Amino acid sequence: MMGRKALDYEELNENVKKVQYAVRGELYLRASELQKEGKRIIFTNVGNPHALGQKPLTFPRQVVALCQAPFLLDDPNVGLIFPADAIARAKHYLSLAPGGLGAYSDSRGIPGVRQEVAEFIQRRDGYPSDPELIYLTDGASKGVMQMLNAIIRNERDGILVPVPQYPLYSAAISLFGGSLVPYYLEEEANWGLDLVSTRQSVAEARSKGITVRAMVIINPGNPTGQCLSEANIRELLNFCYQENLVLLADEVYQQNVYQDERPFISARKVMFDMGPPVSREVQLISFHTVSKGYWGECGQRGGYFEMTNIPPKTVDEIYKVASIALSPNVPGQIFMGLMVNPPKPGDISYLKYSAESKSILESLRRRAQIMTDGFNSCRNVVCNFTEGAMYSFPQIRLPQRAMDVAKSAGKAPDVYYCLKLLEATGISTVPGSGFGQKEG
Amino acid sequence: MMGRKALDYEELNENVKKVQYAVRGELYLRASELQKEGKRIIFTNVGNPHALGQKPLTFPRQVVALCQAPFLLDDPNVGLIFPADAIARAKHYLSLAPGGLGAYSDSRGIPGVRQEVAEFIQRRDGYPSDPELIYLTDGASKGVMQMLNAIIRNERDGILVPVPQYPLYSAAISLFGGSLVPYYLEEEANWGLDLVSTRQSVAEARSKGITVRAMVIINPGNPTGQCLSEANIRELLNFCYQENLVLLADEVYQQNVYQDERPFISARKVMFDMGPPVSREVQLISFHTVSKGYWGECGQRGGYFEMTNIPPKTVDEIYKVASIALSPNVPGQIFMGLMVNPPKPGDISYLKYSAESKSILESLRRRAQIMTDGFNSCRNVVCNFTEGAMYSFPQIRLPQRAMDVAKSAGKAPDVYYCLKLLEATGISTVPGSGFGQKEG
Numbered sequence: 001m002m003g004r005k006a007l008d009y010e011e012l013n014e015n016v017k018k019v020q021y022a023v024r025g026e027l028y029l030r031a032s033e034l035q036k037e038g039k040r041i042i043f044t045n046v047g048n049p050h051a052l053g054q055k056p057l058t059f060p061r062q063v064v065a066l067c068q069a070p071f072l073l074d075d076p077n078v079g080l081i082f083p084a085d086a087i088a089r090a091k092h093y094l095s096l097a098p099g100g101l102g103a104y105s106d107s108r109g110i111p112g113v114r115q116e117v118a119e120f121i122q123r124r125d126g127y128p129s130d131p132e133l134i135y136l137t138d139g140a141s142k143g144v145m146q147m148l149n150a151i152i153r154n155e156r157d158g159i160l161v162p163v164p165q166y167p168l169y170s171a172a173i174s175l176f177g178g179s180l181v182p183y184y185l186e187e188e189a190n191w192g193l194d195l196v197s198t199r200q201s202v203a204e205a206r207s208k209g210i211t212v213r214a215m216v217i218i219n220p221g222n223p224t225g226q227c228l229s230e231a232n233i234r235e236l237l238n239f240c241y242q243e244n245l246v247l248l249a250d251e252v253y254q255q256n257v258y259q260d261e262r263p264f265i266s267a268r269k270v271m272f273d274m275g276p277p278v279s280r281e282v283q284l285i286s287f288h289t290v291s292k293g294y295w296g297e298c299g300q301r302g303g304y305f306e307m308t309n310i311p312p313k314t315v316d317e318i319y320k321v322a323s324i325a326l327s328p329n330v331p332g333q334i335f336m337g338l339m340v341n342p343p344k345p346g347d348i349s350y351l352k353y354s355a356e357s358k359s360i361l362e363s364l365r366r367r368a369q370i371m372t373d374g375f376n377s378c379r380n381v382v383c384n385f386t387e388g389a390m391y392s393f394p395q396i397r398l399p400q401r402a403m404d405v406a407k408s409a410g411k412a413p414d415v416y417y418c419l420k421l422l423e424a425t426g427i428s429t430v431p432g433s434g435f436g437q438k439e440g
Numbered sequence: 441m442m443g444r445k446a447l448d449y450e451e452l453n454e455n456v457k458k459v460q461y462a463v464r465g466e467l468y469l470r471a472s473e474l475q476k477e478g479k480r481i482i483f484t485n486v487g488n489p490h491a492l493g494q495k496p497l498t499f500p501r502q503v504v505a506l507c508q509a510p511f512l513l514d515d516p517n518v519g520l521i522f523p524a525d526a527i528a529r530a531k532h533y534l535s536l537a538p539g540g541l542g543a544y545s546d547s548r549g550i551p552g553v554r555q556e557v558a559e560f561i562q563r564r565d566g567y568p569s570d571p572e573l574i575y576l577t578d579g580a581s582k583g584v585m586q587m588l589n590a591i592i593r594n595e596r597d598g599i600l601v602p603v604p605q606y607p608l609y610s611a612a613i614s615l616f617g618g619s620l621v622p623y624y625l626e627e628e629a630n631w632g633l634d635l636v637s638t639r640q641s642v643a644e645a646r647s648k649g650i651t652v653r654a655m656v657i658i659n660p661g662n663p664t665g666q667c668l669s670e671a672n673i674r675e676l677l678n679f680c681y682q683e684n685l686v687l688l689a690d691e692v693y694q695q696n697v698y699q700d701e702r703p704f705i706s707a708r709k710v711m712f713d714m715g716p717p718v719s720r721e722v723q724l725i726s727f728h729t730v731s732k733g734y735w736g737e738c739g740q741r742g743g744y745f746e747m748t749n750i751p752p753k754t755v756d757e758i759y760k761v762a763s764i765a766l767s768p769n770v771p772g773q774i775f776m777g778l779m780v781n782p783p784k785p786g787d788i789s790y791l792k793y794s795a796e797s798k799s800i801l802e803s804l805r806r807r808a809q810i811m812t813d814g815f816n817s818c819r820n821v822v823c824n825f826t827e828g829a830m831y832s833f834p835q836i837r838l839p840q841r842a843m844d845v846a847k848s849a850g851k852a853p854d855v856y857y858c859l860k861l862l863e864a865t866g867i868s869t870v871p872g873s874g875f876g877q878k879e880g
Contacts, residue, residue: 299770
């Protein structure tokens with residue numbers, strides 16, 4: 001009698017329905033079911049190191065605990081369980097955040113923390129950074145979503161996204177009603193960027209009436225684990241300049257580098273090194289987070305983005321939209337401040353902090369080596385060395401019979417294989433097709 | 441030479457540009473400037489009690505501090521500065537969140553905390569609640585945005601919003617490209633809901649080709665401070681049933697009630713009390729938060745929404761979209777668990793917790809009385825008694841000359857008046873027109 005209601009499936013916003021989200025897709029749901037039935041499941045579908053037993057760094061946790069419970073600062077016994085530099089640092093952040101962790105901050109984040117981020121960027125790149133152009137966010141994903149929402153007007157706006165890609169981008173582009181324009185990373189060239197084929201992707205999109213407006217790079221790569229060379233970044237900045245593209249530089253794995261030949265270098269540094277016109281013309285947004293690196297503080301949801309060559313009126317619009325949800329969570333902001341401004345040599349907590357960091361990074365590096373060696377020692381499996389980030393992306397050559405069985409079960413071969421792996425071993429993975437990779 | 445770039449103002453998503461956000465608008469920006477110049481500013485533009493000196497409740501902060509620093513649980517001195525029930529509760533949450541605060545949770549929030557929320561709702565309403573239909577969010581605003589995004593398909597989809605209204609709704613509806621359909625609260629009837637005029641609003645929207653799909657109620661009211669009576673809620677549920685509207689019940693001020701004649705009663709309880717067909721047919725989303733009440737933990741960004749009569753396929757779609765940004769911040773989830781499951785009589789911390797809560801609530805109640813009495817004692821000012829929430833919405837009758845001066849300065853009279861108040865006293869307010877109120 002009543003007709004359909006707005007929250008009936010058929011009536012929902014089509015863009016919401018179009019979203020596909022592989023890392024929490026069919027595999028994840030089946031794994032969660034099995035877990036409920038009592039099976040022990042190892043989730044590898046998303047980079048979540050603390051869930052797999054990585055211990056948090058002690059110093060930042062001490063500081064944030066004290067900020068949460070500022071009355072401890074007046075407790076005569078506090079010195080028995082907290083070191084003096086953690087106490088001093090907690091007082092520092094409480095002085096930057098009047099009202100403490102329980103008050104909304106400015107929607108862009110606490111000014112003093114944005115200042116710490118600007119100083120970190122300047123130390124890293126050798127070029128000054130303006131805290132007014134740095135916005136703190138609830139993790140990097142929220143920042144990426146804000147920027148894509150500002151850029152995408154309709155389905156004729158295209159965003160270049162590397163494939164294999166992290167599904168955040170495809171999902172957010174669907175949600176905002178834009179078009180994903182894939183460019184392929186070359187498995188044979190250690191997942192390097194091939195601009196010839198990227199130009200083809202742009203031309204192809206144009207022939208379909210799509211204006212490509214922005215390009216995403218993920219460096220170090222997720223899920224492919226490569227570090228882009230300086231020459232490669234220079235090429236792609238020239239490309240963005242020529243094609244008039246905003247560059248969205250997802251650099252959340254900048255601390256996760258497992259070899260010395262190809263260190264992380266930020267898109268912003270390369271851009272300023274190149275000088276004009278590129279350094280003055282290319283609109284660049286750079287993203288970072290406390291969820292990766294040796295911090296791995298995913299659950300705290302701390303992140304930032306920095307805007308370079310973005311007109312002030314646009315910066316104000318981004319501020320206005322950030323204001324709708326009032327402010328990013330304040331504890332996550334403090335974690336960001338601590339990450340960009342960690343204990344220094346001579347500080348009481350320095351030795352412990354650096355020993356803990358080194359041990360996590362070495363363990364990640366060791367595991368990167370074990371993973372790629374392990375994959376490559378298997379019959380019918382090949383995998384590039386994981387230079388950075390937290391992932392390996394092996395190619396597994398399936399026998400024809402396995403492909404036929406999958407087909408008759410109505411599943412893509414890799415999805416079928418991952419489901420079988422899950423049922424047999426409890427290891428929950430993400431099939432390569434979930435990252436948009438070509439067949440094979 | 442290059443043509444416009446995607447992040448030039450002219451090229452931005454029009455919906456982003458259309459957003460107006462009064463509580464962080466012209467007044468707030470001017471106040472921030474004055475603060476930078478060294479003037480002491482009292483911000484009243486947004487409910488942010490800790491920023492105005494309200495102290496946090498001790499028990500939840502102790503628990504979350506321990507969860508942040510779980511190594512303290514092994515420290516032999518921990519009992520000197522933390523009570524035993526806070527230690528036990530921290531262990532409880534760490535057992536619910538494997539990986540602790542540094543791990544992403546399920547995108548819907550930690551299952552054990554959602555269970556605590558469900559038990560709270562059942563105690564409050566007398567009807568069972570299903571944790572699978574409760575999603576935790578980074579504050580209530582994020583939940584509101586998720587739901588509006590799912591409902592709004594295009595500019596012909598209308599959302600009924602009370603006026604005067606909290607600008608979150610107008611801003612989010614603009615951002616998602618829908619149409620705000622105002623319904624007016626009656627200042628003369630203590631900001632009650634007048635369904636005759638609401639029906640007119642719906643008819644008027646329809647005549648413009650707009651399908652009204654959902655209705656927002658804010659109870660207790662923001663910015664108007666009223667509590668809706670049970671009869672009024674029953675009327676509006678019947679109205680939603682007849683008009684086939686989703687009801688979005690913003691109930692974030694449910695603890696902020698300053699009189700005994702009209703206690704808070706949830707839309708969900710009234711709906712179940714009414715029985716079928718209303719209790720089975722009306723699609724209801726109810727929102728709550730840790731930012732209000734006597735908690736006021738705004739900066740922690742903890743919230744939830746509960747879905748009633750929403751089809752399972754839609755529930756899955758909402759989950760999928762929540763997954764894009766991985767998970768709400770975990771400390772905020774713990775605060776939510778603590779708010780719905782506070783210390784009980786007999787617990788070590790109970791007396792302190794209830795004394796602190798009572799003192800905050802009494803202070804808010806006293807101030808509600810002082811504010812409305814104060815406003816009403818001024819010449820040319822009238823204000824309804826603030827029954828709940830944290831705001832008063834006075835009407836100030838300006839002399840004709842003041843209106844003329846404002847007009848010649850090119851400002852709305854109330855904006856001009858608020859700017860003058862700011863410059864003269866440092867008190868930063870929000871003009872009534874920012875809430876969409878009728879002239880006068």
